[in-house]
Amino acid sequence: MVLTQTKKELDAILSSFNSTNNLGFVPTMGALHKGHIALVRKAVSENKNVVVSIFVNPTQFNNKEDLKKYPKTLESDISLLKKVSDSICVFAPSVAEIYSNSIKTNVYNFDGLDKVMEGEFRDDHFNGVGTVVETLLNLVKPDRAYFGEKDFQQLQIIKKMVDLKKIPVDIIGCPIVREPNGLAMSSRNERLSKAMRKEAALIYKILKAAKKKFGTKSANYILEWIEKQFQEHTEFDLEYVTIADVDTLTPIQKKEKNTKYRAFIAVYAENVRLIDNIALN
Numbered sequence: 001m002v003l004t005q006t007k008k009e010l011d012a013i014l015s016s017f018n019s020t021n022n023l024g025f026v027p028t029m030g031a032l033h034k035g036h037i038a039l040v041r042k043a044v045s046e047n048k049n050v051v052v053s054i055f056v057n058p059t060q061f062n063n064k065e066d067l068k069k070y071p072k073t074l075e076s077d078i079s080l081l082k083k084v085s086d087s088i089c090v091f092a093p094s095v096a097e098i099y100s101n102s103i104k105t106n107v108y109n110f111d112g113l114d115k116v117m118e119g120e121f122r123d124d125h126f127n128g129v130g131t132v133v134e135t136l137l138n139l140v141k142p143d144r145a146y147f148g149e150k151d152f153q154q155l156q157i158i159k160k161m162v163d164l165k166k167i168p169v170d171i172i173g174c175p176i177v178r179e180p181n182g183l184a185m186s187s188r189n190e191r192l193s194k195a196m197r198k199e200a201a202l203i204y205k206i207l208k209a210a211k212k213k214f215g216t217k218s219a220n221y222i223l224e225w226i227e228k229q230f231q232e233h234t235e236f237d238l239e240y241v242t243i244a245d246v247d248t249l250t251p252i253q254k255k256e257k258n259t260k261y262r263a264f265i266a267v268y269a270e271n272v273r274l275i276d277n278i279a280l281n
Contacts, residue, residue, distance in 0.1 A: 001082050002089045007139060010091050014051075014141065022048035025142035025169075027133060030054040030092075031071040031187035032080050035177035039146040042174055044085045051140050052081060054092040059105045059128030066273075071187060091140070098135060106131045108164060113157050113249050117242055117264050118275070129154055130161045137167050144170045148177070150184045152262060152277050153249060176276075178204065184276045191272045200269050202233060207278040210263050214280040219243045219252045222263075230267070237268040243280065 004010050017023060024047030026039045032054075043050045054077055061067035074092055081088050095103065105127050108114075114126035137145060147155045155173045162171055177185045179197075182204035189197060206229050210222050217225075223241055230238040243252045246260045255261075264277045 001078060001086050003078065003092060004089065005092050005094065006097055007093070010051075010089075010139060013089050017049045019048045021143050023140070023142045023144075024050045025053070025137070025140045025145040026050070027053045027055075027136050027145065027147075028077075029056045029070065029187070030077050031073050031190070032077045033185050033187060033189075035148055035150065035185035037080060037084060038177045039148060039174050040081060040084050040088070042172070043144070043146050044088070047144060049089070050085065050087075051089045051091055051142065053136055053140070054090060055098065055132070055136075057098075057128065057132040058095060058103060059131055060125055061128075062122045062125060069191070071190065098132070104131075106134065108161055110157055110160050113153070113160055116153075116244065116249050116251065117240060118153050118266070121239060121266070126154070126157050130157065133158055134161060134165060134167070137162070137169055142169055144172055146172050146174055148175075149173050150176045150186065150276065152246075153264070156247075156249060182208075184274070186274065188272050188274060192270055196235070196270050199235060200267075200274060202229075202236070203265065203267055203274060203276050204278075206230075207263055207265065207276060211278055211280050214243075214261070214263075219255065219261075226263075226265070235269065239266040239268060239273070241265045246279075 002013060004013060024043035026043050028036050040052055054074060056070050058067055078090060107127055108130045119126055147158060149155060159171045162169060179185055181201035183200045206226055210226055213222050226241045230236050242264045243261055244250055246262050252261060261280045262277050263280055266275045
């Protein structure tokens with residue numbers, strides 16, 4: 001296991017990798033859990049060399065309190081990664097190392113992918129995501145980079161950014177990893193009480209029921225049904241639920257043949273924001 005915290009050290013390590021077309025990259029914000037580890041395992045299985053970045057990116061937080069509360073657990077993160085492979089390179093830079101003297105966010109034209117769902121509630125969030133991912137991809141120069149489908153909108157936006165900037169990398173989406181009760185794994189889950197972590201299984205339970213209904217019911221019926229479920233469970237605060245085209249992320253108007261759809265949801269539980277999604281067809 002190699003830990004580096006500067007771009008100069010990272011560059012020296014990358015130069016020592018003499019294999020071609022065999023570098024995998026997993027960008028994270030740390031506080032690693034089994035979902036991250038699944039991405040790392042896939043990267044290790046498909047590449048001779050793997051870099052995992054651990055960097056809490058300030059430009060993608062709209063809420064300063066959320067940024068302040070985000071857990072920083074580098075030591076335990078490294079211990080988890082060692083269990084996967086002792087040859088992983090961990091890049092854990094400071095904010096100053098990434099942004100130098102000025103934290104500046106790039107502006108991208110994501111063709112509307114950033115204006116719906118998360119983008120509607122988190123102003124400029126995806127420009128922040130695009131900025132740090134572009135920076136990291138240009139530093140690491142991987143052949144393949146791995147992202148989880150829990151942040152499906154983010155995954156589509158990163159694919160768009162890579163296309164816009166013509167970065168030569170394959171962006172690989174990986175299935176959502178869930179806790180035994182179905183709750184999508186997230187670093188935020190650690191902020192839930194034990195009881196709420198159990199209760200939050202309701203989110204995935206409702207999504208699975210919505211998927212069953214999608215074959216016979218209209219999208220409007222399903223959305224209204226989901227909203228009603230959360231009205232009956234007042235311990236949750238539904239921020240949004242949307243059914244959208246997986247390619248354009250455009251909210252559904254009417255079911256179209258040969259179009260794939262997903263249901264996307266954001267819910268507050270004990271003031272912790274949880275997101276999830278499910279393929280409907």
